[in-house]
Amino acid sequence: MKLELKKFHLKEKIDLQKKDWVLIAIIIFVAGLAFLMHHFIGGKGAGCVTVKVEGEIQGVYSLAEDQVIEINDGTNILEIRNGTADVTGADCPDKLCVNQKAISKNGESIICLPNKVVVTVDSSENSEFDAVAQ
Amino acid sequence: MDHKERIRREESGLRNEVAYFGVFTALALIFSYVETLIPISFGVPGVKIGLANLVVVIALYKIALKEAYLLSVVRVLLAGFLFGNYFSIIYSLAGALLSLTVMAVLKKAGGFSIIGVSIAGGVFHNIGQLFVAMLVVETFRVAYYVPVLLIAGLLTGCVIGILSQEMLRRLTHWRVDG
Numbered sequence: 001m002k003l004e005l006k007k008f009h010l011k012e013k014i015d016l017q018k019k020d021w022v023l024i025a026i027i028i029f030v031a032g033l034a035f036l037m038h039h040f041i042g043g044k045g046a047g048c049v050t051v052k053v054e055g056e057i058q059g060v061y062s063l064a065e066d067q068v069i070e071i072n073d074g075t076n077i078l079e080i081r082n083g084t085a086d087v088t089g090a091d092c093p094d095k096l097c098v099n100q101k102a103i104s105k106n107g108e109s110i111i112c113l114p115n116k117v118v119v120t121v122d123s124s125e126n127s128e129f130d131a132v133a134q
Numbered sequence: 135m136d137h138k139e140r141i142r143r144e145e146s147g148l149r150n151e152v153a154y155f156g157v158f159t160a161l162a163l164i165f166s167y168v169e170t171l172i173p174i175s176f177g178v179p180g181v182k183i184g185l186a187n188l189v190v191v192i193a194l195y196k197i198a199l200k201e202a203y204l205l206s207v208v209r210v211l212l213a214g215f216l217f218g219n220y221f222s223i224i225y226s227l228a229g230a231l232l233s234l235t236v237m238a239v240l241k242k243a244g245g246f247s248i249i250g251v252s253i254a255g256g257v258f259h260n261i262g263q264l265f266v267a268m269l270v271v272e273t274f275r276v277a278y279y280v281p282v283l284l285i286a287g288l289l290t291g292c293v294i295g296i297l298s299q300e301m302l303r304r305l306t307h308w309r310v311d312g
Contacts, residue, residue, distance in 0.1 A: 015247060016247055016249055016250065017245055017246060017247045017250060018245070019245040019246050019250060020246055020247050020249060020250030020253070023240075023246065023250050023253060023254060024250075024253065024288065027253070027257055027284055027285075027287075027288050028284075028285070028288070030280075030284060031280070031281040031284035031285050031288075032281070034280040034281045034284070035281035038278060038281070052271075054271075055271070093219065107278060108278065109278060111267070111271055113221055113267065113270060113271065114219075114221055116270065116271055118271050
């Protein structure tokens with residue numbers, strides 16, 4: 001008895017139309033553009049982190065100085081160490097901000113949505129971009 | 135309804151739209167639950183496969199658009215109350231509605247396969263959520279995530295699209311009588 005195995009043809013499974021490819025190309029292009037924009041405009045040479053709660057600036061802290069900051073009466077704990085800022089504690093249930101990596105590059109941010117806290121790395125050198133971005 | 139009409143409806147598959155809507159909702163809810171059990175982390179907060187969108191895509195192709203919207207909203211509310219919180223409901227709702235609207239437009243425009251429609255759905259689901267995030271925290275800083283979210287939406291949308299296509303191929307005789 002001959003046993004015939006049907007081959008799994010991935011190409012047949014994914015029969016994309018021309019417009020699908022155009023859509024995919026646009027998405028990748030926009031993603032690449034956004035990445036490059038952030039990479040070049042975001043730049044380097046970060047100096048300090050800005051802490052915002054509900055859109056209002058609560059404080060600006062230098063990245064050069066190791067310190068521990070309590071944001072919003074202790075709902076979030078921000079630690080600055082070796083030129084990077086990291087949220088190490090939060091009272092929100094999902095802890096997404098705690099799980100985020102430490103930030104150090106200009107324009108990077110850690111956001112805690114439940115407490116409406118935004119921690120952003122800023123440098124005074126390209127304040128023009130910051131003004132536009134705000 | 136005379137006898138012939140009844141037989142015709144029975145042969146065509148579905149007789150009770152409401153019952154099937156319930157089944158779809160339950161299925162979407164189960165997918166939402168299954169997803170909370172999968173411990174896959176893509177390294178970026180908030181990125182997930184979106185299994186429940188599979189049901190929404192199928193509903194878009196198999197039931198009317200109105201029902202797909204209702205299914206989407208009911209699914210988000212139920213899943214939000216059961217597994218999420220007040221915030222996750224707002225984000226999910228914005229993502230789900232924008233995603234479904236874009237998918238409906240692309241499907242109507244024609245020329246897109248179900249995979250393409252699903253990719254657009256995945257991408258715009260993320261864009262909708264990002265938009266709400268911008269409004270809530272009152273900053274455009276979250277734009278930092280745009281490239282990651284676009285690519286993530288592309289990949290998850292592609293997976294959901296392939297699954298939907300395979301499901302629809304096996305459901306050819308299946309349709310809802312309005």
